[in-house]
Structures are given as C-alpha cells and as structure tokens.
Amino acid sequence: MNFSFSQDAKRSLTFSLDACYTGFYFWLGNFTLRLGGVDVNKSGSQFFYPYLVPTSIGFGFVLSNYISWHTPFDEFSQIDDTNHTEHELKDLTV
Numbered sequence: 001m002n003f004s005f006s007q008d009a010k011r012s013l014t015f016s017l018d019a020c021y022t023g024f025y026f027w028l029g030n031f032t033l034r035l036g037g038v039d040v041n042k043s044g045s046q047f048f049y050p051y052l053v054p055t056s057i058g059f060g061f062v063l064s065n066y067i068s069w070h071t072p073f074d075e076f077s078q079i080d081d082t083n084h085t086e087h088e089l090k091d092l093t094v
Contacts (some may be wrong), residue, residue: 003031006028010032012039013025016034016038018076019038020068022036022064023062025037025061026061027055028056050079051078051079063064
C-alpha cells in the first residue's frame with residue numbers, strides 16, 4: 001500500500017493504470033492511494049513517464065485477468081516540461 005501527496009506518486013498511479021498493473025487506485029487532488037501497481041521512480045526504467053490523470057477525484061482498478069475500469073476521462077494530461085527536477089530532466093534526455 002502506498003499513499004502520498006506528491007506528483008511522482010500521481011505519475012506512478014497513472015502509469016500503473018495505463019500499463020494495466022494489477023491494483024486498486026484512488027486519487028483526490030494531490031492525495032493518492034495505490035494498492036498494487038509500480039513506482040515509476042524505483043522501477044529501474046530509463047524513461048520519464050510524462051502523464052497524469054486529468055481528473056481531480058477518481059478511482060480505478062485493474063484485476064489479474066486485465067479487466068480494468070477507471071473514472072471516465074478522454075486522455076491523460078501531459079506534464080509541463082518546465083517543472084521537472086534535475087533527475088527527471090536527465091531521464092527526458094536519455
């Protein structure tokens with residue numbers, strides 16, 4: 001179980017929903033609760049995942065047989081490139 005108020009946690013939640021990692025996901029503003037899924041900063045990946053869920057309140061789930069559902073929205077929001085830390089910018093240039 002992971003809960004946080006950071007944008008990185010919201011990126012991890014969005015990535016887990018997008019990539020269909022088994023879990024339950026809830027977000028309310030900057031608060032996120034993630035049961036399952038992956039942490040994009042600790043996954044060993046060499047890329048920066050630049051998307052966030054576009055709604056301020058929502059939840060979603062992915063079951064082990066890849067049945068999934070989340071609060072309806074058209075597309076993920078892209079993060080503005082000017083708000084990245086030095087580590088994140090390094091990931092963008094790889």
